[in-house]
Amino acid sequence: MHDMMASRPAPNPAPDLQAVNVSESASKLASSPSFSPLYRQIKGLITRSLQQGDWKPGELIPSEADLARRFGVSQGTVRKAVDELAAEGLLLRRQGRGTFVSTHHEERVKFRFLRIVPDAAADGARPLPQPMERQFLECKRTRASQEVARTLGIKAGESVTQIRRLLLLAGEPVVYEDIYLPGPAFRGLTAERLESYRGPLYALFESEFSTRMVRAEEKLRAVNASAQEAQLLRVREAEALLLVERLSFSYGELPAEYRRGLYNTRHHHYRNELN
Amino acid sequence: MHDMMASRPAPNPAPDLQAVNVSESASKLASSPSFSPLYRQIKGLITRSLQQGDWKPGELIPSEADLARRFGVSQGTVRKAVDELAAEGLLLRRQGRGTFVSTHHEERVKFRFLRIVPDAAADGARPLPQPMERQFLECKRTRASQEVARTLGIKAGESVTQIRRLLLLAGEPVVYEDIYLPGPAFRGLTAERLESYRGPLYALFESEFSTRMVRAEEKLRAVNASAQEAQLLRVREAEALLLVERLSFSYGELPAEYRRGLYNTRHHHYRNELN
DNA sequence: TAGTGGTCTAGACCACCGT
């Protein structure tokens, strides 16, 4: 372990449980094979507070100096922890104002996960200022199929909420998708609520179902449109469509949503950046 | 500007041009609207050295302490600059050894831009330990079409090298693509050289054509296979294929390669992570 | 053992925000 930890007289031995935890775990991890630096432990503590809902999306979290005092570490160490969380999109720093819990309500981050872009858009352009219309075709509680269950990490036959919807961009149907949400958390999600809500689905999930989507994995394939799919997306039968399967995760890598979307890529494309 | 800069007696007034440059530009930018912090200026200087080839892919760059002395700043400032460059994939830090210029030769980073994955692969799995075979169908010098020229930022009719190839994974043809490279840099690229080379194309480009691909943008669409495409990829005519257009950039956001690939997604998919 | 990056601290000052 970094000796400074053990020998340091706990500069501000605030009778705060977390501070003790940090010191303890730091000492324990001294020569442990799973050693992790202080700032990562701090990061873990902050993440836990986010998971537990101590600080909710959109809210201001304590200042760096404050956190440093609570945890009994220097501000620089807190800073590094917060830096990583901000880089991962869990926190949002605003100079002069403070650090906030990220939310899908922010204008800047809306439709963060939607990668569809009109072909006409300039290459470096921001996506989606174009008018978007949503049609909810279905919203029902049902039982998880084997595939859905496996993906969401639940048992086949367990209750899930299924949403079927159509997205139109500039009047053209572009996305047709099924959304599966695990039962317990999303009880009470109705077609009416979906219809009346303005703003991204993920913002609704956040506000009313305490589920924030943190990151997602997508699998893309090309498939030929079925008759029904073709009709809804107004393309020819057997025309090529982009199949996008998305698994979204909430805090703590918890699978919280599975989507299966068909994208009409006649006048739009899926945009990706490789680094 | 941070007064410490102006007032500081240049702790190590190394007669190094770059150190002078930093101080000068720092002072100049004092109240300029385009102010940028010291570590970003350092980052810019390092980036320039990379562009100029002062340090080549795979090589060791000077230590942080060394760079700090040269630039006349603290090690912490250099560290922050290097951190960002490492995060962007331009540099690679190795504890105990030093900091290296990233290269497509590294085992760890090979096929960094290839997002195709067999459906069977576990969700958190590393891509592509499966046997890959490459067939080069064509390699010729030709004139840029309007589309290719626009994309690469050159004039229509200018000389480009075109490569047409097929990628087979586990014996199945999965990718059929055309690769367009701007003329000047890639003179001398022949079919023979391609055939004989082991390792990723980008490694070859780096070693023999002094062009390192730093990042890329991709546009994905679904299209129906033409008769010829279907035959090569061994699918039915009109079967859905994933069209992937990739524009790769070298140092300094210079467009250096354009690819147009058709992916057979019967048993593979394109994998993406959203943050 | 020497040299490198990695972590941590303490303290200074700057840029930005709201009051």
Add this chain to the structure above:
DNA sequence: CGGTGGTCTAGACCACTAA
């Protein structure tokens, strides 16, 4: 103005690598 995050410094020690 006070409080916040942002930058910069100087110095200490740790972890890892190679000779």
